Amino acid sequence: MTDETLLQFRKSIDNLDACMVHLLAERFRLTKQVGEYKKKNQLPPADKSREGRQIERLRKLAEGAELDPDFAEKFIRFVIDEVIHHHEEIRDS
Amino acid sequence: MTDETLLQFRKSIDNLDACMVHLLAERFRLTKQVGEYKKKNQLPPADKSREGRQIERLRKLAEGAELDPDFAEKFIRFVIDEVIHHHEEIRDS
Numbered sequence: 204m205t206d207e208t209l210l211q212f213r214k215s216i217d218n219l220d221a222c223m224v225h226l227l228a229e230r231f232r233l234t235k236q237v238g239e240y241k242k243k244n245q246l247p248p249a250d251k252s253r254e255g256r257q258i259e260r261l262r263k264l265a266e267g268a269e270l271d272p273d274f275a276e277k278f279i280r281f282v283i284d285e286v287i288h289h290h291e292e293i294r295d296s
Numbered sequence: 297m298t299d300e301t302l303l304q305f306r307k308s309i310d311n312l313d314a315c316m317v318h319l320l321a322e323r324f325r326l327t328k329q330v331g332e333y334k335k336k337n338q339l340p341p342a343d344k345s346r347e348g349r350q351i352e353r354l355r356k357l358a359e360g361a362e363l364d365p366d367f368a369e370k371f372i373r374f375v376i377d378e379v380i381h382h383h384e385e386i387r388d389s
Contacts, residue, residue, distance in 0.1 A: 212330050213346070217353070219323045220375075223316055224354055224368055228361035230312045237305050253306070260310070261317055268321035274378060275317055281374055282313075285367060 227282070234286045238293040248290030254283055320375070327379045331386040341383030347376055 241248060258276050265275035334341060351369050358368035 209330065209333060212326050212333075216323060216326050216330075217350070219319050219326075220350065220354055220372065221357055223319050223323075223371075224357045224363060225361050226312050226316050226319070227368070227371065228358065228363035230309060230316075231363060231367075233305055233309050233312075237302065237309075240302060240305075257310070257313065261313055264314055264317045265321065268318050270317060270321035270324060274324075275320070277378075278316075278320065278374070279313065281371070285370075 230282070231286070231289070234289065235293070238286075238290040241290055242294050242296075248287045248294055257283070323375070324379070324382070327382065328386070331379075331383040334383055335387050335389075341387055342380045350376070 238248070240246075258279055261275045261279050262272040265272045331341070333339075351372055354368045354372050355365040358365045
């Protein structure tokens with residue numbers, strides 16, 4: 204493998220990262236609307252049973268894709284924590 | 297907005313999460329190969345100048361997509377930290 208090959212790998216990694224940033228942007232567009240709904244209906248920002256189902260589902264998808272399920276769980280917890288923080292801000296606004 | 301509408305939002309969120317898990321799986325398939333290359337060529341697991349460029353680029357993409365650039369940076373640092381950890385494991389294997 205040459206440095207040119209390394210450069211090609213990095214270009215592919217950059218493309219995947221751009222995809223993920225745009226998916227995250229769309230995800231937060233949706234969860235912002237969920238936050239407004241929760242505020243309107245006085246629902247709590249966090250929903251532990253929903254979170255448990257999300258984590259279990261993503262762990263299984265990760266296994267199928269040969270991604271470490273523990274990393275998939277860390278990732279979704281990282282995203283959900285940010286969402287809950289946003290919901291709290293909406294609730295208190 | 298009804299609970300049926302909330303359910304529809306959650307189905308869309310679940311689809312986006314499935315996309316991201318599969319992109320992360322593909323990203324780690326690529327970085328695993330980069331890790332092997334770095335081991336073979338005795339390159340260090342981390343590359344600070346590359347990381348700086350990745351972060352700046354993703355912050356700009358996030359701005360364009362109306363995603364908080366600080367969150368985009370936290371996200372990519374979270375992923376890169378995991379990659380460096382993998383590269384260290386490959387180096388020491």
